[in-house]
Amino acid sequence: MKSSNIAIKVENMTKSFKLFYDKPNTLKERLVFWNRKKADTRTVLDNINIEIKKGDTVALIGTNGSGKSTLLKLMTKIIYPTFGKITVNGKLTSLLELGAGFHPDFTGRENIYFNSSIFGLTAAEIDKRVDKIIEFSELEEFIDSPVRTYSSGMYMRLAFSIAINVDADILLIDEILAVGDQHFQEKCYKKLQQLKDNKKTIVIVSHSLDSVKKLCDRAIWLYDGKIKMDGNTSEVIEEYLKKCG
Amino acid sequence: MLKNLYQYRQLLKSNVQKEIRGKYKGSFLGVLWSFVNPLLQVLVYALVFPFIMKNTQENYVVFLIIGILPWTWFVTSISQGTSCILANAGIIKKVYFPREILPISVVTSGLVNFLISCIIIVIFLLLSGIGFSINLIFIPIIIIIQYILSLGILLITSSINVYIRDAEYIINFLVNMLFYATPILYSPEIFVNTPINFIFKLNPLSVIITAYRDIFFYKTLPDFLSLFVVFILSLLILFIGILIFRKLEKGFAEEV
Numbered sequence: 001m002k003s004s005n006i007a008i009k010v011e012n013m014t015k016s017f018k019l020f021y022d023k024p025n026t027l028k029e030r031l032v033f034w035n036r037k038k039a040d041t042r043t044v045l046d047n048i049n050i051e052i053k054k055g056d057t058v059a060l061i062g063t064n065g066s067g068k069s070t071l072l073k074l075m076t077k078i079i080y081p082t083f084g085k086i087t088v089n090g091k092l093t094s095l096l097e098l099g100a101g102f103h104p105d106f107t108g109r110e111n112i113y114f115n116s117s118i119f120g121l122t123a124a125e126i127d128k129r130v131d132k133i134i135e136f137s138e139l140e141e142f143i144d145s146p147v148r149t150y151s152s153g154m155y156m157r158l159a160f161s162i163a164i165n166v167d168a169d170i171l172l173i174d175e176i177l178a179v180g181d182q183h184f185q186e187k188c189y190k191k192l193q194q195l196k197d198n199k200k201t202i203v204i205v206s207h208s209l210d211s212v213k214k215l216c217d218r219a220i221w222l223y224d225g226k227i228k229m230d231g232n233t234s235e236v237i238e239e240y241l242k243k244c245g
Numbered sequence: 246m247l248k249n250l251y252q253y254r255q256l257l258k259s260n261v262q263k264e265i266r267g268k269y270k271g272s273f274l275g276v277l278w279s280f281v282n283p284l285l286q287v288l289v290y291a292l293v294f295p296f297i298m299k300n301t302q303e304n305y306v307v308f309l310i311i312g313i314l315p316w317t318w319f320v321t322s323i324s325q326g327t328s329c330i331l332a333n334a335g336i337i338k339k340v341y342f343p344r345e346i347l348p349i350s351v352v353t354s355g356l357v358n359f360l361i362s363c364i365i366i367v368i369f370l371l372l373s374g375i376g377f378s379i380n381l382i383f384i385p386i387i388i389i390i391q392y393i394l395s396l397g398i399l400l401i402t403s404s405i406n407v408y409i410r411d412a413e414y415i416i417n418f419l420v421n422m423l424f425y426a427t428p429i430l431y432s433p434e435i436f437v438n439t440p441i442n443f444i445f446k447l448n449p450l451s452v453i454i455t456a457y458r459d460i461f462f463y464k465t466l467p468d469f470l471s472l473f474v475v476f477i478l479s480l481l482i483l484f485i486g487i488l489i490f491r492k493l494e495k496g497f498a499e500e501v
Contacts, residue, residue: 017499027411073498076341080495092341100339103263114263117255118340126255 006089007170007201008075010050013084015070016043044070046225047084054090054169055199057192059212059233061240062222068205071222072096072172075203090169090201093119095160097174104148108139108158111147115159119166129165136191137161138184156180164191170201189215209237246487249343257346257353264354279358280365283310283317294430302432304462307369311461312429312454314366315391318359319450322395324420326351327402327413334501344494345487348399356392366461378464387456390472394449394479400486404493407500427451428458449475 019040045067052058060068073079074086076094101118102111112133116126134143137157147155157180164171171192180188189211196202196215206212212219212233219236221229229236250257269275290313291306302308329347330337337344370376406412427450436442445451452475456467 025410027409030409078338078341078498094341097339101336114259117253117259118336118342120253120256120342122255123258 004089005053006051006087007054007056008050008052008089008203009087010048010071010075011084011086013045013048013074013081013086014043015045015067015074015079016041016082018042044225045074048227050220050227050230052201052203054201055196056218057196057202057216058204059216059219060203060205060222061207061209061212061219061237062228063244066222067225068222069096069174072174072203072205075172088170091120091167092170092172093163093166093168094172095163095174096172100159102147102155102159105146107146108137108143108150109134111158112162115162116166119163119168121166133158133161133165136165136187153180153184157184160188164188164195168200170203171195173202173204173206175205175207185211209241213237246343246345250345250349253343253346256342257350260346260350261354261357264350265357280362283313283362284365286317287313290430298431304373304375307373307375308432308458308462309430310366310369311458312427314359314362315454315457316424316427316429316450317362318355319391319395320420320424321358322352322355322399323402324417326355326399327406327416329399330403330407330497331410331501337501338498344497345400345490348396348403348490351403352392352396352399355395356388359388370461375462375464378460380460380464380466383460383467384457387453387460387467387472390476390479391453393483394453394475397479397482397484397486400483400490404490404497407493407497423448423450427454429454449478 019042048071060071062068070079072094073096074081075088076092076096077086077088078096101115103114106114109130112130113123113126116129117123121129134140137143137154137160139154139158142150142154147158150158160180163173192202192204192215202216204212204216216233218231219229219233220227221236221240229239265276265279269278272278274281287306287309290309295305326348329351330344333347336342402412402416406416426444426448428445433442433445433451433455436445445455452468452471456472459465459467
């Protein structure tokens with residue numbers, strides 16, 4: 001019973017990357033430089049323990065290079081922990097970068113189909129959503145033009161509209177909302193608020209602390225690969241600003 | 246794993262479509278190239294080989310086509326597929342999806358091409374007066390075996406290629422060698438009493454191509470015992486392939 005309340009569980013998780021000065025990619029390099037000093041490792045996340053309950057909205061804050069995005073990537077299973085483990089309960093969608101997997105020569109509509117299928121939707125499920133996605137993105141006029149002709153704002157609107165219409169239980173969002181204009185940003189936060197009311201789990205990396213304060217109930221402050229503080233959003237942000245401001 | 250793949254079936258479908266349509270995008274003949282290419286290849290061999298070797302094979306062109314079309318499926322799967330993980334670095338780094346989808350869609354789009362190009366085989370069988378036999382019902386078995394074998398090999402080569410980029414070139418060389426060690430241009434009978442005959446016994450592709458030819462060309466039953474051995478071998482390779490791929494896929498996003 002207890003574990004079914006948990007959406008994401010991170011246990012004693014450590015992630016380190018190898019730092020190669022000149023990474024051997026070919027057989028020749030491997031053979032010639034076989035005795036070269038082993039690459040340094042850099043620990044990006046150090047012994048992290050997090051439990052995120054279903055329905056939580058959590059903000060990850062911290063300075064650049066503190067490991068926020070790496071943590072999101074680990075949760076999506078794009079990369080894997082060096083030690084420890086991460087368990088995810090429920091369907092998870094992530095929005096780590098604008099239009100990841102968009103094909104520039106395909107039209108907006110074709111990309112909706114392609115991108116949604118990357119998120120694991122079937123054709124019938126996409127058919128049902130396609131109008132909603134187009135409407136939310138406000139790209140009706142341009143939806144049948146190739147996305148290489150889109151501006152970065154339009155790109156983002158399409159990508160965001162697809163991701164939030166997947167109906168995942170867990171939504172991971174990296175700092176991307178900054179691209180849209182005021183009007184669209186507000187619309188996105190309204191939609192996120194709506195998802196929150198529907199008991200969806202949201203984890204968001206953001207530097208716009210004001211929006212985070214409005215949306216999230218909980219904030220985790222990462223500093224140098226460790227959790228510096230974890231708790232009520234406004235308290236954590238206050239401490240964070242004291243330290244950085 | 247299978248459940249996960251089933252959930253992502255739409256991605257597999259659109260990836261196969263992208264693979265087939267995208268490949269010839271912008272070219273004048275488009276998808277027709279998948280027919281024209283092997284036909285041109287056949288043309289070259291049919292013109293050249295009878296002169297070099299004293300070829301007494303009847304209906305040599307049909308004989309060639311039946312060998313070359315399945316070979317084309319195999320060779321495009323392996324030699325182009327080996328780089329499929331690297332070629333999709335963009336989405337691998339940013340989105341989660343079962344990585345197996347990529348090699349599977351390479352082999353599957355090759356299969357679709359092969360099935361379409363079977364029309365060529367049918368046309369030539371009709372034109373040459375060879376015709377068809379009831380044994381055609383066994384063709385799907387051979388196709389399934391070839392699919393399993395290709396996918397198994399590709400899972401291994403595509404994942405290793407992420408870590409050792411030379412794999413691509415080594416594979417291309419090996420595949421080239423294999424072309425001559427497989428009875429595509431010639432009939433294996435001409436080597437029966439020579440010391441190199443064992444090559445055809447050990448080469449699974451040789452068994453597969455011979456089986457296609459037995460059914461289409463000679464209208465006989467294939468050698469089921471050899472096919473069964475190749476089937477078991479292919480399953481084994483697929484199994485090893487899945488193990489290696491599973492092990493290596495965790496580092497894909499960091500290495501590509």
